Amino acid sequence: MAILRRSFISTALRFLTSNPTSAVAFNDLRRPVLGSFARFCSSIENNQSVDIDLSNEESKRRLFNRLIYRSKQRGYLELDLVLGKWVEDHIHSMDETGIKSLVHVLDLENPDLWKWLSCQEQPPEAVNKNPVFMAVREKVTNNLDKYASTETRATPGQPWVRGWDDFKKGRDSPITGNQ
Numbered sequence: 206m207a208i209l210r211r212s213f214i215s216t217a218l219r220f221l222t223s224n225p226t227s228a229v230a231f232n233d234l235r236r237p238v239l240g241s242f243a244r245f246c247s248s249i250e251n252n253q254s255v256d257i258d259l260s261n262e263e264s265k266r267r268l269f270n271r272l273i274y275r276s277k278q279r280g281y282l283e284l285d286l287v288l289g290k291w292v293e294d295h296i297h298s299m300d301e302t303g304i305k306s307l308v309h310v311l312d313l314e315n316p317d318l319w320k321w322l323s324c325q326e327q328p329p330e331a332v333n334k335n336p337v338f339m340a341v342r343e344k345v346t347n348n349l350d351k352y353a354s355t356e357t358r359a360t361p362g363q364p365w366v367r368g369w370d371d372f373k374k375g376r377d378s379p380i381t382g383n384q
Contacts, residue, residue, distance in 0.1 A: 257304050269296050272307060281315045287322065291341050306337040323349070 258264040273296065277289035292307065299307065310318070313332065321328035321338075322345045332338055 257301055257308075259301060259304075268304070272296060272304070272311065275311050276307075279315055281319060284315055284319055284322075287345055288341065291344060295340070303337065306335050309335055310337050310341070 257268065259268070273289070273292055276292040277285050279285050279288065288311075296304075296307070310332075317326075317328075320326040321332065322342050324342075324346065327333075328338070
């Protein structure tokens, strides 16, 4: 927190003490001060921060462990279980393009990714063409077809129906499902 505070104060002082008649370039404001402020800001350039080095076993092991950790520690239990297991099973057989596709999937936001994987919403075209996303979506769809009742599934364009509250026995509760 102290590093963030120092970098913010340093940036603010540099901005305030600059000559008001001279034009301040946009890149000067985004440049990291003391090498710390940029890592707290997300930008398009920062999303490509994973170095994919498959040249030796040590760098490969570190990359795989980092990606497995990112896939298992997302904050959504459903995504932690689905992505974590899929990545654990498939990461050792991936090449560089597969790993780049995986990093792209891991950079997506949790709510959107879960809605797209569970077929609640249609994903954007760029995500829909991602081979890793399609493989994980196929796994989720197969599991839903095997284990979830159709009454508890989301219809396209509608929110997901919860079938977990077994205390609700009214006319509008599902006849079968996860109760």
